[in-house]
Amino acid sequence: MRQSIALITSHAPSLVNFRSLLIRSLHVQGIRVFALAPNFDELTRTAIQKLGATPVDCPMERTGMNPLRDAINTWRMARLLRRLQPDVTLGYFIKPVIFGTLAAWLAGVPHRFAMVEGLGFVFTPTGNVLPLKRRLLKWLVLWLYKLGISRAKRVIFLNPDDLSELEAAGALPPGKGFLLGGIGVDLTHWVPTPPVLHPPTFILVARLLREKGVEQYAAAARIVKQEYPQARFILLGGLDDNPGAITEADVQAWVTEGIVEWHGHTPVQPWMTQSSVFVLPSFREGVPVSTQEAMAMGRAVITTDVPGCRQTVVQGINGFLVPPRDVQALAEKMRLFIEQPDSIAKMGQASRRLAEERFDVHEVNNRLIRLLLDK
Structure with a gap:
């Protein structure tokens, strides 16, 4: 034994x-x-x-x-x-x-x-x-x-x-x-909350590394805010000493430009409750815990069609898969949620069901x- x-x-x-x-x-x-x-x-x-x-x-x-x-x-x-x-x-x-x-x-x-x-x-x-x-x-x-x-x-x-x-x-x-x-994830801890619809709010939770698609998230936010300046883009994650890390100067430049809000390494749940859609444009993952947490809280997902990420989305059901490094495709899906706000809650509910089935x-x-x- x-x-x-x-x-x-x-x-x-x-x-x-x-x-x-x-x-x-x-x-x-x-x-x-x-x-x-x-x-x-x-x-x-x-x-x-x-x-x-x-x-x-x-x-x-x-x-x-x-x-x-x-x-x-x-x-x-x-x-x-x-x-x-x-x-x-x-x-x-x-x-x-x-x-x-x-x-x-x-x-x-x-x-x-x-x-x-x-x-x-x-x-x-x-x-x-x-x-x-x-x-x-x-x-x-x-x-x-x-x-x-x-x-x-x-x-x-x-x-x-x-x-x-x-x-x-x-x-x-x-x-x-x-x-x-x-x-x-613990489904009794990560419980569904109503997604915020006004203003449309996107959130990315990740270590600040290039391979997490943080730069693509900021670039897509810049595009979307030109058309929908009321949209919010939240970024959670601490600085890293990895060679592929995003620098503090880069992040502060995005904040100064007004395209993202950066809150560093901080508890995720309070910010997730303020969000409409979870975004992770990563280049490759195992199966990201941050996405599982977002799904458990009833958030629609935009992520990349790469190993690990694709296991979290059924295309068109609880969110969308986009090609990695494709800023235009990422911005297009963000716009879709803004223009079709009913899909935010509908896909968020599907995310919770998938989390219950898989995670x-x-x-x-x-x-x-x-x-x-x-x-």
Whole structure:
């Protein structure tokens, strides 16, 4: 019988933000949970303990590729896991999937699982021939994925495109992938509210990265406001140190121009209640939690026809899919909602129904726990 599990992540806050209900459910079922991450602060550590899990500092660098450092950290993590002796490990995000799984194998953990929450920018088409540096990086990431996946019992995916791409590249053996779908949201917390119709208000919630389509959102807002100056465009999200980050100067320029309202990293629900339509023009996702939250609150969605995003919209039913990087198509769908306001509530209701069918976190966690514990 499996009695303990180690969750391995490269970012401690994600354990609270995205895994709290999973941790609580495992704890209630009598499973001892170790939560491993490299960057705990006291607030996160206390929150994990309140969920019934044991926070454990683990050696891992969240970003960057230093082969020697990663190898040393993998060996140190293996020693840590050998001491904890979990029956199961589940690593999520790229480094835990690769190095966490390898460490668990070195430590002799009998049941090793990995979750690919999105393949990221390396696998995102640019529309042009990839430069040599990008091709080499993609080859290296594929090789590392293959190395980590080879030591996992099953590999969990949020969307079928990522699963198929790793299979086609030879990094994932056929039959080893498990399609979970979105990680889900708490439908009793994210409850429907009437969408705001006057003024028409669009909202984007994302880290301020170019790959999230933030620049396209601002450009589409500029176009729409020329015709409908009363329309609001809300932007929520904090600045990031990622190389692909939008700068504070860029965002402030949009604010000064009067095309977007930026409120930084802040609780989402109060702003979602002020919105009409949720927008995410991302270039690629796992299955975005922000869209699942918006759907649960009864918001129509405009997003891109790319892996992960396309799993959140039934075209013309709860919203619209547009090509990535296509500002004109994005602006056109925004205009459609302004000109046909009845569709805002109708499609928002369809979003809630889809959220209930696809993204109930309790149903998702039950499926995941059955896989992890072999129930």
